[in-house]
Amino acid sequence: MPNAKAYSAASATSPLASTTIARRDPTADDVAIEILFCGICHSDLHQVRDEWKDAMPTVYPCVPGHEIVGRVTKVGPAVKKFKVGDLAAVGCMVDSDGTCPECKAGQEQFCPNFTLTYNFPDKHLGGVTYGGYSDSIVVKEHFVLRVPANLDLAGTAPLLCAGITTYSPLRHWGVTKGKKVGVVGLGGLGHMGVKFAHALGAHTVVFTTSPSKKEDALRLGADEVVLSKDANEMAKHAGSFDFILDAVAAQHDINVYINMLARDGNITMVGAPDKPLPIGVFGLLFRRRSFSGSLIGGIAETQEMLDFCSEHNIVADVEVIPIQKVNEAYERLVKSDVKYRFSIDMASLKAE
Numbered sequence: 001m002p003n004a005k006a007y008s009a010a011s012a013t014s015p016l017a018s019t020t021i022a023r024r025d026p027t028a029d030d031v032a033i034e035i036l037f038c039g040i041c042h043s044d045l046h047q048v049r050d051e052w053k054d055a056m057p058t059v060y061p062c063v064p065g066h067e068i069v070g071r072v073t074k075v076g077p078a079v080k081k082f083k084v085g086d087l088a089a090v091g092c093m094v095d096s097d098g099t100c101p102e103c104k105a106g107q108e109q110f111c112p113n114f115t116l117t118y119n120f121p122d123k124h125l126g127g128v129t130y131g132g133y134s135d136s137i138v139v140k141e142h143f144v145l146r147v148p149a150n151l152d153l154a155g156t157a158p159l160l161c162a163g164i165t166t167y168s169p170l171r172h173w174g175v176t177k178g179k180k181v182g183v184v185g186l187g188g189l190g191h192m193g194v195k196f197a198h199a200l201g202a203h204t205v206v207f208t209t210s211p212s213k214k215e216d217a218l219r220l221g222a223d224e225v226v227l228s229k230d231a232n233e234m235a236k237h238a239g240s241f242d243f244i245l246d247a248v249a250a251q252h253d254i255n256v257y258i259n260m261l262a263r264d265g266n267i268t269m270v271g272a273p274d275k276p277l278p279i280g281v282f283g284l285l286f287r288r289r290s291f292s293g294s295l296i297g298g299i300a301e302t303q304e305m306l307d308f309c310s311e312h313n314i315v316a317d318v319e320v321i322p323i324q325k326v327n328e329a330y331e332r333l334v335k336s337d338v339k340y341r342f343s344i345d346m347a348s349l350k351a352e
Helices: 042-048 153-160 162-172 188-199 211-220 231-236 254-258 281-285 299-312 323-334 346-351
Strands: 003-008 017-022 030-040 068-075 087-090 093-095 136-140 180-184 203-208 224-227 241-246 261-269 290-293 318-322 341-345
Touching: 003 346, 030 087, 030 153, 030 323, 030 346, 042 323, 068 136, 068 153, 087 153, 093 136, 153 162, 153 188, 153 299, 153 318, 153 341, 162 188, 162 241, 162 299, 180 188, 188 203, 188 211, 188 241, 188 299, 203 211, 211 224, 224 231, 241 254, 254 261, 254 281, 318 323, 323 341, 323 346, 341 346
Parallel strands: 180 203, 180 241, 203 224, 241 261, 261 290, 318 341
Antiparallel strands: 003 017, 030 068, 030 136, 030 341, 068 087
């Protein structure tokens, strides 16, 4: 059973620090991967600090990371899609039961028995799964993605969560050329939503509370930028959107954006506020509008997303950091001090 270098948190108040973890030997359908880059997701911070203890209590030590890009180092004898040397990626899931209706429909993210990449029961080694803040990982072939050769690897890593989280609802709700799409919030998720909506051909409008973000929103592909605090600007767009992607995790008035929707328009939450959002039902009733949520995507759709990114040359805007600066990055993440995602260069782990 090989060991791997990693960074882990020993408690909710401990900084992430260098450690050694066990990885399993590849079984028949496993792929072993040397991790080259791992993105930092806000959910990593929540999990490390046990801020989801009511729903998903953290088991320590915790090795976070579910935005993984690397190179295949070994494959099991039954593996058919990968060979040693291939670029590969792993997202938020590393297993599911494979037999339920959700899995058979290619919607593994809704499987009642899925296994998340970290902090989930590990049926192979016991304890819990360990994520991508590590130099290697071993994953079942079905949950390993092909990485197109033309994509920047550091910028590709966040696609495995931020990318698929925004791509999936845009595809599900039929965003295409001729549609009018709004993106609420220009952060790690929102900036990917803008890139995808633009690439899908939609007229893309960014809603933001910050005038300073206008220039960046236009650079990312927005056709218009609306200051959500300006009632006159908002009124000009009332009742006109086919789809709105809400990527805000803080408390905000969702009814303002529901009223932006046209007849049969939809608003989908991908941000996750920690308290319920009050919804005025009449805003939904009178134009047959709908309000929904979305959670990553299945494995086939995640591969589709990566291939779409290859075709349109889309990656996340990232700041690359060494693993030794991960605690500093967490503090900056709390302050939204990053454009727009951190990507850890795992070669830095060799210095530990």
